[in-house]
Amino acid sequence: MSRHSVPGSTPAITAVDLVKTYPGRRGKPPVKALDGLSFGAAAGSVFGLLGPNGAGKSTAVKILSTLSRADSGIAEVAGIDVARHPEKVRASIGFVAQKSVCDPMDTGYENLVLAGRLQGLAGSEAKTRARELLARSALTEAKDRLVKTYSGGMARRLDVAVGLVHRPAVLFLDEPTTGLDPEARADMWDEIESMASAESMTVLLTTHYLDEADRLAAEVAILDGGRILASGSPDELKRELRGDAVIIGVALDADPARARGVLERIPSIWEVSCDARIIRARTDDGAAALPQALAALDAAGVAVASATLARPSLDDVYLRHTGRAYSAADAQEVAA
Known part of the structure; x- marks a missing residue:
């Protein structure tokens, strides 16, 4: 799958006029995290969400992955209404959070087998899938080592493999390379590209690295104030400048x-x-x-x-639409 080509026009993720308001704390006014958010991600593509602190990225991902409910609007993932059938959505998605969900006191192989069983795979199927993902993630030699001995890059590759164990139609990657050194980041980029292609799935990527979105995403959307300010392929957006x-x-x-x-x-x-x-x-x-x-x-x-x-770079695009340069600090969204 080319990072800049969208294989088809059928949306795997659809958000239409999503609104989400959080009550104010300690006498403060309510916070509108999403204010009519609308976008679509084509099936089989990598879609990048970019935005400053408080833009609404985390809230959008929580709603699309059934971890939160919108006040109004429509959200569909893999053709399933998120509000009406959250259990079906959960069976169709993988979620790789910023913090690892793997047990550091188990081996990489044991973590993957357990993840497979929790997703409903039979014992033999879970073991076969674990070995397949370990090989694809270049972790076969480390499969019997405790995860606590893994490097940061190895641990993140294992996290992604856990998210893929049940062959989801849609994979949510929330800041997948945060905290990794440049070499490990580059390895993770290769891993995401190869796995997205091999699994033929849609990936929704949130990232605070503009070069990461430029490298991986077929289309990106810039959020600010709970709305999309600009969207398109990285090349299209840069050509506007x-x-x-x-x-x-x-x-x-x-x-x-x-x-x-x-x-x-x-x-x-x-x-x-x-x-x-x-x-x-x-x-x-x-x-x-x-x-x-x-x-x-x-x-x-x-x-x-x-x-x-x-x-022109994506940083210039971001500056044009938000009035400020992009930075890692901008993108570390406050959890509501």
Whole structure:
């Protein structure tokens, strides 16, 4: 399965005008986590949900996976109404949470066999499926080791395998690579791609790594305030942004607001924004605009620590639609 191609138009996940409000705590007003959320994920694709702290990602996943109920709206997973038939939905989905559900005092093989039995597989079928998933996850050599001895990457691969043990139609992956080092993250990306293809299923991915969504998702949706601000394939969203991105980091003793003002006066540069000490802007001709920008900053006495020229990225898309740059801190949603 190509990460940027959607095999068919039939939605495996549908959300229509979902609304969810949590009561306020300690005299505070109610919090509207979802405010008419609507999107669809095609069968056989990887769909990425991106959004800042409090955007509604976790609430949406809880509703779609039957862990919570919407106040209003319609949600269907694998063609099943979530509110009317939650037990059928649970039989059709896998869920890989941020925290591991595996028993650290059991082996990887024992965890998978137990997961299979809990999902209704017969003993022999559960053992066969466990061996198959261990091989696919490159964990065969570690199958008889206690999970507490696994590395972070190995443990996450086992978590994903547990979510796949009953061959779900839809797999929910909630921040699957949080806390992993770069090498383990890359291995997990390969694992998700190969398993999604081999199992022919739909994957709903929440992540705070924009490069992860760019690599894995056929389509992404940017949430903010409980609504979808933008959706489409990563390439489609990036193509909406013409020109190049100019990213300038000002020195510690420089005034970012002054730097922003300098760049805003350059006619060939637009969409200038400031995030801490980072100034971002767009231009049609980066090769000509960057030297011009640096010269203008130098003339204004603004010291520059770094300067980068890049093609549009998902971070630029996120900035365009939310008005702020994306960061890991933005994406760590407060559990309601």
